[in-house]
Amino acid sequence: MGRPSKYTDALALTICKRIAEGESLNKICKDAKMPSIATVFNWLRRHDDFLDKYQDAREAQADGLFDKIVDLSDEADKDNATAIRVRIWARQWVLARMIPKKYGDKQAVEVTGAEGGPVQIVYDKSFDGL
Secondary structure, eight states: OOOOOOOOHHHHHHHHHHHHTTOOHHHHHHSTTSOOHHHHHHHHHHOHHHHHHHHHHHHHHHHHHHHHHHHHHHHOOTTTHHHHHHHHHHHHHHHHHHSHHHHSOOOOOOOOOGGGOOOOOOOOGGGTTO
């Protein structure tokens, strides 16, 4: 039997609030009053209500990152353009992976047959009985 869990709804809500406000989980868990990242992930597996709040917080965090990209672009000038570009690119990359349907690049795959015609399906009887 391990140590008793220090999980509370209030602590879970604090973690989610800080994530929604844009803090990384790494930074939150470096706070002496907060649990380790491993503990947070363990709580996410064991507490469905925390998982739901955490997912909502991550979506809010992504929306905040989107707004931050707009703010950063407004701050760009000839002296800081390269640094701003890197910061924007990093946030775009994170957003595309956090919520790909909302913030990822749209990709479409089109399947066609020879010379753009319909796909031909050929049944090879030599594979019968495998």
